[in-house]
Amino acid sequence: MPVPEFSAAMTGNQTFTLSDFRGKNLVLYFYPKDNTPGCTTESIQFRELFAEFQKSNTFIFGISRDSIRSHEGFKAKLEMPFDLISDPEETLCLMFNVMKMKNMYGKQLRGIDRSTFVIDGAGTLVKEWRGVKVPGHVTDILDFVKTIT
Template sequence: MLDQPVPDFELPATGGKTFRLSDRQGKPLVIYFYPKDNTPGCTSESQQFRDLYPEFQSLGCGIVGISRDSLKSHESFKAALGLPFDLLSDSEEKACTLFGVIKTKNMYGKQVRGIERSTFVLDSRGVLRREWRGVKVPGHAQQVLEFVKTLR
């Protein structure tokens, strides 16, 4: 999928909105997939993107976070962390499937299906320019920001 246009998709977003990828053409976009609201790694990752959001904005870059959690869960997670960007609910795994982020993982000795923490950067034309899979949270948002700076 790298260096290819990402197919359009639509998901429910926080704030009672509907996110459509095609509506975001014209500026770069960071899409980060995370396993679950209110868990330590996902909280830390979202806080890092929140803290760097003004820098992403200064580059004209948007950010959205996606997990399989409900909109209700997303709304409280977003409010608790003061996130300035929308979270998208992918309970039917439409975007998860499109980006191939659903993996079988070992959790406490059991096999479970879940989201592999992954981040994707699309350029202003909706072309996938960079992907990170199996993301380790510390410093990740800064890495993404540094890459977005190279898109000019």
């Protein structure tokens, strides 16, 4: 399925534009919130395998509803070698259908369902994972990306 063109603000005072990455694979991982345990663990795992993703012509971007300021702090704290995309208006969250109702401490809250999408160099969505559990997930993505390069 082709992914429609989109642009969004990201760390480093940059703008992400999908078409800028034609010819390269992309991993877009949606996570609920900066500086939370699961999101921190997932981001560290992407950081640790970053060089392996690069060898497979693959760029990684994390996406949440947090502000650029929050993302900058989270990225610096974890020394992430990739950028984070800010989606406070939920434009990308809605495009990729990752918003859902969650139970947090007995209350119903609307939030991001941890999900990952791989887009190939032609701009086609080739694989998605929804309702992700963090352990082993990043390795699974890397294994998949190696099959499409």
